[in-house]
Amino acid sequence: MNAGLLQLGISVLGIAMMTGLCWLLFGHRDAALTDASQAVDEIAREVPGFRATRAALSRDARAALVEAGADVYLAVVRGDGVVTRKLAPGTAVTRDGDRLALSLQDFTLKRAALELDDAPYWEARLKRPAA
Amino acid sequence: MKPFDPVQLAIPAFIVLVIAEMIFARLTGRARFELKDTAASLVMGLGSTLIGGAFAFVFVGFALLIQPYALFHIGWSWGAVALCFVADDLKYYWWHRASHRIRWLWCDHVNHHSSRHYNLSTALRQPWLGVLALPGLLFNVPLVLMGFPLTMIAFVHGLNLVYQFWIHTEAIGRLPRWFEAVMNTPSHHRVHHATNARYLDANYAGVFIVWDRIFGTFAAEDETDKPRYGIVGNIASYNPLRIALHGWAGLAKDLAGARSPREFALYLFAPPGWSPDGSRDTSEAIKARWAQFRAVRAPAQ
Numbered sequence: 001m002n003a004g005l006l007q008l009g010i011s012v013l014g015i016a017m018m019t020g021l022c023w024l025l026f027g028h029r030d031a032a033l034t035d036a037s038q039a040v041d042e043i044a045r046e047v048p049g050f051r052a053t054r055a056a057l058s059r060d061a062r063a064a065l066v067e068a069g070a071d072v073y074l075a076v077v078r079g080d081g082v083v084t085r086k087l088a089p090g091t092a093v094t095r096d097g098d099r100l101a102l103s104l105q106d107f108t109l110k111r112a113a114l115e116l117d118d119a120p121y122w123e124a125r126l127k128r129p130a131a
Numbered sequence: 132m133k134p135f136d137p138v139q140l141a142i143p144a145f146i147v148l149v150i151a152e153m154i155f156a157r158l159t160g161r162a163r164f165e166l167k168d169t170a171a172s173l174v175m176g177l178g179s180t181l182i183g184g185a186f187a188f189v190f191v192g193f194a195l196l197i198q199p200y201a202l203f204h205i206g207w208s209w210g211a212v213a214l215c216f217v218a219d220d221l222k223y224y225w226w227h228r229a230s231h232r233i234r235w236l237w238c239d240h241v242n243h244h245s246s247r248h249y250n251l252s253t254a255l256r257q258p259w260l261g262v263l264a265l266p267g268l269l270f271n272v273p274l275v276l277m278g279f280p281l282t283m284i285a286f287v288h289g290l291n292l293v294y295q296f297w298i299h300t301e302a303i304g305r306l307p308r309w310f311e312a313v314m315n316t317p318s319h320h321r322v323h324h325a326t327n328a329r330y331l332d333a334n335y336a337g338v339f340i341v342w343d344r345i346f347g348t349f350a351a352e353d354e355t356d357k358p359r360y361g362i363v364g365n366i367a368s369y370n371p372l373r374i375a376l377h378g379w380a381g382l383a384k385d386l387a388g389a390r391s392p393r394e395f396a397l398y399l400f401a402p403p404g405w406s407p408d409g410s411r412d413t414s415e416a417i418k419a420r421w422a423q424f425r426a427v428r429a430p431a432q
Contacts, residue, residue, distance in 0.1 A: 007139060011180070014146035015173040018252070019166070021150055025157040028166045045359060048328055048417070049424035076367060080165045081247050083367040107380045109367035 031080045032061040039064035039075035042082045056122060058114035059098075065114065065122050072125060074102065076112055085109060087126065095123040102126070135282075137289035145296060149251045155302050162250050162302045167369040169252045174371045175242060176255030186262040193268050194281050203278035215279045216287040216338075223291055223337035226270040228348065231332060237403045238378035239264040245374055247361040249324055254299035259375040291337045295320075305352075315340045318352045325358030326365075328421030331414040363404070363417065 033039055036055035043066055044050040054067040066073040072087045085106065092103040098119045102112045116122055156162035205211050230240035242258040261267065274284050298320040306316050315336040323334040333350035336342050343349035352358065366377055382398065385406075389395040394407050404413035 007142065008181075010146075011142060011177050014142070015170075015177060018146065018149050018153070018173055019170045021153055022164050022166050022169045025153055026164050026166060046326070046363070048421040049427075078365075078367050079167050079247075079369070080163075081365075083365045085364070106367075107377045108373050 029080070030062070031077050031082070033057055033064055033075065033077060033082065034061070036064050036066070039066055039073075039082065039084075042075055043068075043073050043084050046084060056114075056116045056118055058116060060115065063112055063114045065116070067125065072122075074104075074112055076109065083109065089129060091126050093123055093126040095119055100126075135286055135289075137286065137293050141293045141296070145251070145255065148297070149255075152251045152300060152302055156250070159302075162300060163248055164250055164252070165248055168246055168248050169250075171369040171371055171374060172246055172252040172256035175259070175374060176257055178259045178371060178375065179257035179261075182259045183257075183261060189262050190268065190271070191281070194271060194275050194284075197272060197275050198281065201276050201278040205278045205280065205283075207280065207283065211279070212283060212287065215274070215283050216290060218274055218277070218279070219284060219287045220291055220336075220338045221342060222270050222274060223288075224335050224342040224346070226267060227335040227337065228346075229270070230264075230267070231335065232402050233266065233400055234382060234403045234405070235399045236264050236267055238382045239267070241362060241378040241403075242374055244324060244362050245366050245377075247359075247365055249299060249301055249321060249358070249360045251296065251299055253324070253360075254296045256374075260379060263379065294338050299324075311340075313339060313341055319343075319349075321358045321360075322350050322352050324360050326361055326363055327356055327359055328417050329353065329356060330358060331363075331418055363412065363414070 036057040039057065040050075040052040040055050043052070047068075050068060052066050052068050055064060056066075057064045062077045064075045066075065072091075073084055074087055075082050075084045077083075085104065087102070088105070094101045098115050098117065100114045100116060100119050100122060102114075104110060104112065114122075152162055153164055156164055205215075226236075227240075230236040239258045239261050243253075243256055246253045246256055258264075271284070275281070295315070298315055298317045300317050301321065303317040305311060305318050306314075310316065311318065315334070315338055319334045319336065319340050322330045325331075330350055333348055334340065334343050335348055340349065366374060368374060368377070385398045386395060389398055390407070397405055397407075402413045402415070404411045404416070
């Protein structure tokens with residue numbers, strides 16, 4: 001048998017074994033944000049001196065919007081952690097009732113959807129042009 | 132002569148050790164795994180091997196091109212292999228440092244740092260498009276011009292990569308002081324993979340941490356500031372294709388929007404995070420803000 005094919009076979013089998021074992025040992029669950037302050041804390045870990053002025057958690061606890069002065073940040077649950085983004089002024093946003101849909105110019109985070117009690121505020125906030 | 136590749140030989144050991152670390156993590160909680168992250172890292176590793184193999188001719192071709200200009204002709208001997216290993220590790224240090232400080236190279240290397248976890252599977256999360264990081268080729272020139280056989284360079288580099296596998300773990304704490312002083316260790320490399328401001332741009336070593344100590348890039352792991360892994364602006368995808376391409380896609384978009392040859396060049400060669408209007412953060416900007424924040428907070432404590 002071709003040695004290269006054998007190596008490929010071992011590698012593929014190994015990946016299948018390791019992934020299967022990972023599922024068996026750790027399962028698969030996505031994290032959830034406990035409250036909006038957790039999103040603030042996540043951003044504060046990445047942005048020294050970060051001070052939030054307002055924050056809102058989506059109803060499914062999988063995303064949050066955080067305002068810090070002139071800036072707005074997005075926090076979204078990915079796997080067992082949280083990924084954050086500072087939203088560029090004029091980020092494309094549409095609202096349908098309490099549901100906000102964001103379109104980001106981001107190769108790995110193209111869209112985000114949040115259901116928020118104060119959706120009109122955040123829509124207006126995101127549509128506000130840069131200072 | 133067909134080069135002997137230690138990495139290929141080590142693959143079964145990698146598999147066994149990843150499995151052992153998973154079981155250790157489950158039993159002790161001293162390491163973390165996440166299904167999609169682990170699967171993505173493993174597929175990245177396989178893709179890197181396959182695509183890297185397909186484009187190996189670029190690296191070999193370049194080396195063959197400059198080999199006739201070698202100053203010496205060094206034959207195979209234990210001493211030559213040892214010397215080549217140390218020289219290759221020094222080369223690795225500078226290549227690695229450049230890969231964090233030059234965006235063109237970072238677009239490739241960022242893949243290895245894109246996991247928010249730090250375990251042995253992270254070691255296998257390797258880029259797919261190294262062939263696009265062309266300036267990286269230049270780092271091989273000194274070794275080839277010194278006259279080391281190409282097969283020896285490939286062999287010692289393989290050994291270097293095999294060494295680096297085991298340091299990608301949270302399961303091992305600090306090792307004896309003499310070892311931590313000379314060798315790259317899990318503790319030193321955790322710092323390298325961390326995004327905490329104090330740890331940015333540190334510990335580029337492959338095998339010998341002494342290079343970081345000599346060239347002023349060493350940072351020790353601080354028990355009070357646990358490393359947070361990943362990249363500044365973590366990716367939000369587990370799709371291997373997106374992981375492999377995200378750095379390049381960002382660069383391509385910036386280059387397409389460059390308004391002058393100077394901007395074009397700086398997008399390629401300036402540190403990651405550089406932008407014409409300063410609206411993005413380089414690691415220096417993050418560290419400066421962190422230092423400022425600490426200074427403001429310190430008197431109050």
